[in-house]
C-alpha cells in the first residue's frame with residue numbers, strides 16, 4: 545500500500561485537511577474534494593435530525609418499503625432526501641445508488657462521479673437512541689461526461705472506488721473516510737458546526753479479541769462459522785454486537801476484532817449489501833491494514849451484477865479474518 549504523506553495535526557478542520565492533502569485526492573481537480581464537502585454538509589443536517597429524533601415526529605416506521613423490501617423508517621427517508629439534495633445541488637455526481645431507491649437516480653449528466661449510499665445504517669436502532677450511521681462510496685464514471693449513465697458506470701467492482709467513508713452518529717458524531725491514502729477520522733463539534741481531525745491515519749490492530757456476529761442466527765450457521773465462533777469463545781473473546789454495522793465496524797477497527805455477517809443455511813448471500821455497505825467498509829479496512837472478504841475471496845474483487853446485491857461479509861483484523869476464511873475453505 546502506498547505510504548500516506550499526511551502530517552496534518554489533530555484539530556485541523558476537514559476543509560483545511562482537504563486543502564493540505566490535495567495530492568491524495570485522485571484526479572485532483574477539486575471535484576472529489578467538493579463531493580466530500582457535500583456529503584459532510586448533508587451529514588450535519590442528518591446529525592441534527594438524529595439528535596432530536598426523540599423530540600419531533602421523525603422516529604417510527606412508515607408503510608413504505610425500501611429496495612430490500614424492508615419497511616422504511618421516517619429517518620431512512622429523511623436521510624435519503626438530505627444526501628440526494630446535497631449531491632444534486634453540488635453537481636459533481638452523475639448518478640446516485642441508494643438503499644432507499646429501487647433503481648439508481650441520474651443527478652447531473654456533467655458530473656464525473658457515481659455515489660453509492662446507505663443513507664441511514666442501523667435504522668432499526670433509531671427508535672431506541674442507539675448509534676446509527678451513513679455509509680458511502682465514490683466511483684468515477686466510465687462513460688463520457690454529458691451522456692446518459694450506463695450499467696458499466698453503476699456496476700463497478702469495489703477496487704474501482706476512488707473514495708469511501710462513513711458517518712457514525714454516536715456518543716459523538718464522526719466522519720471517517722479514505723481516498724486511497726490511509727484512513728482519517730474527524731469528530732463533529734456541534735456548536736461550531738465543523739468536523740475536526742481527531743483520528744489521524746487509523747490502523748486496525750493486526751489481531752484482536754472481539755467478535756461481532758448476530759448469534760441469534762446460530763441454528764442456521766454453516767459448520768465453518770459455528771466452529772469459528774466456538775474458537776472465539778474458547779479464546780474468551782468479547783462478544784460485541786450493536787446491530788448497526790457502522791458502529792460495530794468502527795469499534796472493531798479501533799480496538800481490533802472481527803465482524804461477520806455470514807451466509808446461512810437460509811440465506812446464502814447473507815444480509816449486507818455489496819455496493820453500499822460491504823465495498824466502502826472494505827476499502828477503509830484495507831487502507832487501515834485489515835482484511836475484508838466474503839468468507840473466501842476479497843470483497844472488492846466481486847463483480848456486482850445487480851444494484852442491491854448481498855454478500856456475506858468478514859471484516860476486521862488481519863489474523864482473525866484469515867483464520868475465519870481458512871475455516872470456511874475446509875470442507
Ligand SMILES: O=P(O)(O)OC[C@H]1O[C@](O)(COP(=O)(O)O)[C@@H](O)[C@@H]1O
Nearest residue numbers: 662664665666667668758787788789
Ligand atoms: O439485525 P441483524 O440481522 O443482525 O442485522 C443487522 C445489520 O443490518 C443492518 O441494519 C442493515 O442496515 P440498514 O439499517 O441500513 O438496513 C446493519 O446495519 C446491521 O449490521
Ligand SMILES: [Mg+2]
Nearest residue numbers: 662665666821
Ligand atoms: Mg445498512
Ligand SMILES: [Mg+2]
Nearest residue numbers: 643662664665
Ligand atoms: Mg440503511
